[in-house]
Amino acid sequence: MHKSQRLLRLIMIVNAKKSFTISELAHDVGVSPRTIFRDLLDLSELGVPLYSIQGRGGGYKLLNESVLPPITFTQSEAIAIYFAAQSLKYFGSLPFGDKAESAQDKFYHFLPPDVQDQIDRLKNKVVIWSPNREMSVSCLTTLLQALMIKSVVTIEYKSSVSGKNTRDIQPVGLYSDRGYWYCPAYCFARRGYRLFRADRIITAILNELITWREDVDRKSVFDWQEDEENSQEKIIFCVSLTSNGLKKLEPNGRFRDFIELQEDGTGCIRMHIPINKLEFYTDMIWELGQDAKIVEPLEAIAYMKRTIEGMNRLYS
Incomplete structure (x- = not known):
């Protein structure tokens, strides 16, 4: 088995096992423990989030972020994905932090040389612009995390009408329009749905003391206003x-x-x-x-x- 194939197989194995020892991996892959040790160092350098477990038994563990198994793309798909990811760099702030850029770099690194050459020729010729508007990355990340783990968020919001105030909200989603990020959400104080502009959110903290509402969770960024608008x-x-x-x-x-x-x-x-x-x-x-x-x-x-x-x- 070539090294590149072995590394891809290791990624799938550690993604499934979460915790493991070098001897277990050596047995699964059919190589020596010394080879597995070197392969794990290579995976760490590529960004696979591994750390060693101290104490009796020892071994390695995968951090909370799972590593996706490899996927085969056609040449056209690879180019489309690269420039879709590149378009995010023109946003002033992203709820993913710098993860989109690091994912793009990894994706590019594993592309065949001929596809890399095509992308290199297109880098300064194909651009998907977006207005660069600065806002709090930490607040955007908190809103995204709330959606993933089903948590209410307490925000300090600067309204153009009522000034600064504190709200408990359950985010419905996040979307971007002309560079601004918006968060439609259920506001517990107003007992209704409101649209919050992310650059006006000063602070955002997860609040697990308030019960997550399943009826709100069934809404999406496409239909969150329907009930209200139909009644108006x-x-x-x-x-x-x-x-x-x-x-x-x-x-x-x-x-x-x-x-x-x-x-x-x-x-x-x-x-x-x-x-x-x-x-x-x-x-x-x-x-x-x-x-x-x-x-x-x-x-x-x-x-x-x-x-x-x-x-x-x-x-x-």
Whole structure:
């Protein structure tokens, strides 16, 4: 058995056993204990989280982080995975800390030379940009951990309306939009679902004293608002778009399914939105400038006019 094959087999064995001795591994793989000892040193250098057990019996143990068994990828899959991971480097902060970068480095290291050459040629030619917005990595990591272990989180939150306050929340998930990380969550103080912007979370601490709610856990980042929005009064929101406005708006998941294309290359949006989210949706149309015009409702048009008047006063 070649060394590379033996190392891959060892990764699968230690991932399954968690704790083991050198003699056990030597027997399983069919090599000498001295060879296994050298292989374990190589695995440690590659980042496999092993540590030795002191005392009677001795041996080795795998840290809490499991090591995934190897997977075979096609050339196209390998390139896609590499650049998907690379796109994360343009975020100001990630809930995974620096683990995404170290995983990318390991992935690249084990790729065949010809695939590495192709990736090297593409590194400065294929980039997936994301706005770089700084926020607390520790808070993001705590929110992610809470989702994994089913724990409520106590946060100190800086609201643009009510200032600083402390909340007990059960995260529904995490998602990123235009560089910002958002955490939809059930707020125990408000007894309802709220959306928290991660850069406004000052501190986040796991709180196991509050019971995790299974009904909240069944929600996802795609449907957490459905019950609330279905119970709210709706209003028609209609916007006409230039061809350039279409291009700008197509990546926005809130509008994508409601875009109607016209034969001349322009388009429009016609959708029902909750009345209390009218200003929120209007602000997103404001970003399109002269490439979008609100047709209805009148309340949105009036809000847009007030915004324009405010900008005129600012620059007059």
